[in-house]
Amino acid sequence: MKRSRSARTALPIGLSLLVSATLAAPVAQAADVNIYTSRQPELIQPVLDAFTEETGLSTATIFIDKGLEERVKAEGANSPADLIMTVDIGRLDAAKQAGVVQPVESAVLAENIPEQFRDGEKEWFALTARGRVVYASKDRFDADSITYEELADPKWKGRLCTRSGQHQYNIALIAAYIAHHGEDAARQWVTGLRDNLARRPEGGDRDQAKAIFAGECDIAIGNTYYVGKMATNDKEPEQKEWANAIKVIMPTFDNGLTHVNISGVSLAKNAPNADNAVKLMEFLSSDEAQKIYAELNYEYPVEPGIETSDLVKSFGELKPDSLPLDEIAEHRTKASEIVDEVNYDGGPQS
Structure with a gap:
């Protein structure tokens, strides 16, 4: 797992290798929020660092380009995944159809993310367009x-x-x-x-x-x-x-x-740190995170009122x-x- 630069503690080298290789149950607490992502980690690291700075909660990411939902499903109740972050409505829907995510009730997400950019059953939420x-x-x-x-x-x-x-x-x-x-x-x-x-x-x-x-x-x-x-x-x-x-x-x-297509996030079905994960989901929909996405990744914020970068304009x-x-x-x-x-x-x- 790739640790947030602002994480409070570092995994020993041997344990880091074990996390990357097996993601077994004993390392479920590798960070305060563990993220499986098909987005290149460097694209999301700036917002994760901002989250850690604001909340003190650490994050860890593992990049899975293909078979993300299959991996979470195979890990079952022992999966350390708290959040699933991916691109494309198809991949978000695939995770939903695989039964590896769960609905989230959040007034913050409902306020920040327009209805057209969130799942009707609240199992995925768009972050950028x-x-x-x-x-x-x-x-x-x-x-x-x-x-x-x-x-x-x-x-x-x-x-x-x-x-x-x-x-x-x-x-x-x-x-x-x-x-x-x-x-x-x-x-x-x-x-x-x-x-x-x-x-x-x-x-x-x-x-x-x-x-x-x-x-x-x-x-x-x-x-x-x-x-x-x-x-x-x-x-x-x-x-x-x-x-x-x-x-x-x-x-x-x-x-x-x-x-338009989207990048988005879902709460993993067996998230061991569900409360912290929802906090991160809400942060990712906030003004601060949406501005970072807009300026560094040249994406369109989904939160109304956040401006795009000058280049995108x-x-x-x-x-x-x-x-x-x-x-x-x-x-x-x-x-x-x-x-x-x-x-x-x-x-x-x-």
């Missing part, structure tokens, strides 16, 4: 607006790049399309996207910006916060060139609103789709089936 937008070449894309529906227009044939259609971010977008237009229309749309591809889907969202910079395609689909990460990347300055080659277009559905106004996220989650399986049915990841076929 990110728009699923269009990256467009500054040199080769003249328009300032586009709809999601228009991305399948044949006029973009050979000009679109995306990561795998089966990636959770694209599955959520397709699921939202199903919710808006139905399965048949979504199948036609994904087929149109496939035939507009410049190449087979590959890489991550940053790689799509790189492809636009290299002239391989003119438009791509990506998350907003990656643009901020690229534009400020001093360790890999070539990414600044990728960011500078593109402009962010806020695509919309026919309701004039943009699809430069993307233009994000008007989030009003479609409930748990409704989107209901269509994830069908969205994944459609991707396979049309062989989207096989690349353009007509």
Whole structure:
């Protein structure tokens, strides 16, 4: 487990290895709040440090990229996990469906987080939002607006790049399309996207910006916060060139609103430190934590009234789709089936 820098005590080296390897019951008290997360720990460490400074409660994180809910389920009552933090509505819903989280009654969370950004049964709560937008070449894309529906227009044939259609971010977008237009229309749309591809889907969202910079395609689909990460990347300055080659277009559905996905948090079903964990959940929804997320991670705060960073403001106004996220989650399986049915990841076929 990665300990918060401001934690009050340090685990002995041998015990740290045991925690990482087995997470057995005897180490359930490794910290005041133990977090299983699919988010890179460095992205959340600043807010965890702020929590420790304010409350005196220590935190420990373990990064689990895949199989998070399966691991918690396998550990059962002996799991040391207090909180599950992840990205994408699909992964939050997967944890809920796996039965490894529990509802939280909190007036603070209800006040800070709008209804559309929390589970109707109070088993997950969004912390930040990110728009699923269009990256467009500054040199080769003249328009300032586009709809999601228009991305399948044949006029973009050979000009679109995306990561795998089966990636959770694209599955959520397709699921939202199903919710808006139905399965048949979504199948036609994904087929149109496939035939507009410049190449087979590959890489991550940053790689799509790189492809636009290299002239391989003119438009791509990506998350907003990656643009901020690229534009400020001093360790890999070539990414600044990728960011500078593109402009962010806020695509919309026919309701004039943009699809957003989230990062979020749930209380683990067998949390050994449940009271402390709820305190952290409430802190993560607070003004202080939301401002840290906005400034350091280039994400959109879900708490109303918290401003985004200046860089994110430069993307233009994000008007989030009003479609409930748990409704989107209901269509994830069908969205994944459609991707396979049309062989989207096989690349353009007509």
